Amino acid sequence: MKNIIICDDCQKEFSPTPSDFSAIEDGDLRVEFFICPHCRSKHLYFASDTKMRELVQKRRRIADMIRAGQTKGFKQKTLRQYIRMMDSVKAKQKEIYPALKVRGERLLEKHREVLKEDAGDTLT
Secondary structure (H helix, E strand, C coil): CCCCEECCCCCCEECCCHHHEEEEEECCEEEEEEECCCCCCEEEEEEECHHHHHHHHHHHHHHHHHHHHHHHCCCHHHHHHHHHHHHHHHHHHHHHHHHHHHHHHHHHHHHHHHHHHHHCCCCC
């Protein structure tokens, strides 16, 4: 199943392909975004710093532990403990992401402006 996205700028639908995705970095901040193939508008889909990337890796490890526990028939008590660990990591991510998103949007806007100056056009 393909993901269908409606561009906020041109309102056209598209299914992103790998070539529609890109990333920029500024120090510790990494901004991942996709580009509308119709209007070339850039849209943030994830911003991260070292802390967020560590939390993402931690969630992956916990998810692996949960899958292994389910497959191997671990006790429910152990599985509940893993789920509590996962919930804790999710809560930390939810807490720090709003500030990262703001920083990411600023960096993406700065990148758009640099591209406009470099290209001398109205790329959005």
